[in-house]
Amino acid sequence: METAPLRLKGFPRGAVAQAPFRELRREIEEFHAEYCYVLDNNEIEAWPQFFVEDAVYRITARENVEADLPVGLVYCEGLAMIKDRAFAIAHTAMFDPRYLQHMVSNIRVTAASASGEVSAEANYLVLQTLIDEDTRILQAGRYFDRFLRQAGRLLLKERHCVYDTLRIDNSLVYPV
């Protein structure tokens, strides 16, 4: 566990001034709302629709990122793997039923190119409720996103979820 700034290779820090990205930021906020809705609402098979064909989806502990260890908890390369994962979660009953709820805050656009590629970060919080248990914090972390625009709509080229939470139970099989 380091106390150094968290940087992810290939993701720019971004400028302090967010004003030039105001509309983009709002669009990303809308993206998060719809993305989280699908997950919170158990529409897991709709989850792959937020990614482009050759997208990468990863979940990694902040500890591992800081130690430059590439091994993450989840690694999907390409839409086929993302769809496989969604299908597996939707069609197996190996997990206890649970409710998940996402909160997203502090969205920052860190880069935007003329070609329509946008990099952004945001803090997320996932709350989990299991039968006969209190609602608790499942995971707190940060989204590192790279978006492409296709048919006027932002889609994920890459989503790298880096979580602070060190003790994660098996429910992390669910995407965040």
Add this chain to the structure above:
Amino acid sequence: METAPLRLKGFPRGAVAQAPFRELRREIEEFHAEYCYVLDNNEIEAWPQFFVEDAVYRITARENVEADLPVGLVYCEGLAMIKDRAFAIAHTAMFDPRYLQHMVSNIRVTAASASGEVSAEANYLVLQTLIDEDTRILQAGRYFDRFLRQAGRLLLKERHCVYDTLRIDNSLVYPV
């Protein structure tokens, strides 16, 4: 406890594209900020001002919604009942003093009609602090809202709060 998508009768799922509702979404965000401020700030008697005359206010467990059980924890039909509830909370001292704090995220506009009626959803999180206790999660849930526009301002025609949290203590007498 189901893992099926959560739908509420009479509330549309809404389209994936939020861009047409961008300004409306911001207005709703402002509504939430003011609504939550009043509750977090113990201005409970100002709470009814957010509703129209024949408004409905409900709080129901997600379990009950999924089981199609109409019985909720709180049910107010009409502004008179809403005002009664606010008065009762303000003028009785039967509850331990506590601080509440609301966080709202992932606002989605799900429908908007030419007549000014707007349907929207949002995730909420209510944090509670009691004397000599840690701040904890009181309730995580989703607002299902139907707004009308009166004198230029959005007011609630219906607010249905559906909470994930299964174990709720008596403090839920407070509106969310």
Add this chain to the structure above:
Amino acid sequence: METAPLRLKGFPRGAVAQAPFRELRREIEEFHAEYCYVLDNNEIEAWPQFFVEDAVYRITARENVEADLPVGLVYCEGLAMIKDRAFAIAHTAMFDPRYLQHMVSNIRVTAASASGEVSAEANYLVLQTLIDEDTRILQAGRYFDRFLRQAGRLLLKERHCVYDTLRIDNSLVYPV
């Protein structure tokens, strides 16, 4: 612990209608995102850049504010004190390593003058992860902010953090 409305001397309650402040509200949201990023990312020495020269930074328990007790947990008057604090935190190793994450919600602009001074409030939630511990709520509270505009950018003339959470550990030495 009172249940009276929380007011801070010198801070207006603000009007119910937020529409006139829509763009300003968005600008403040961007400010929070960048401010929180710096803290969550352990860039503590960049923290003073968000304040004007004669800024005041305070953290006070809501209990104390309600009792009109001026003594707070943290009190910095002027940028020099703010910089001292940042330097001390960055260059001492007296605290256990931890990850912090901020969530901000319910931003309200409460006043805006022609000269560019803006008053605003927002709810914040700080999550903390220590080694081998679950992520937990460190502090829930409200920002009471007064901004000035300098070189086109909003900077804090005053930030008063009022926290609900009654039991705070020593990690509050970190700014919020």
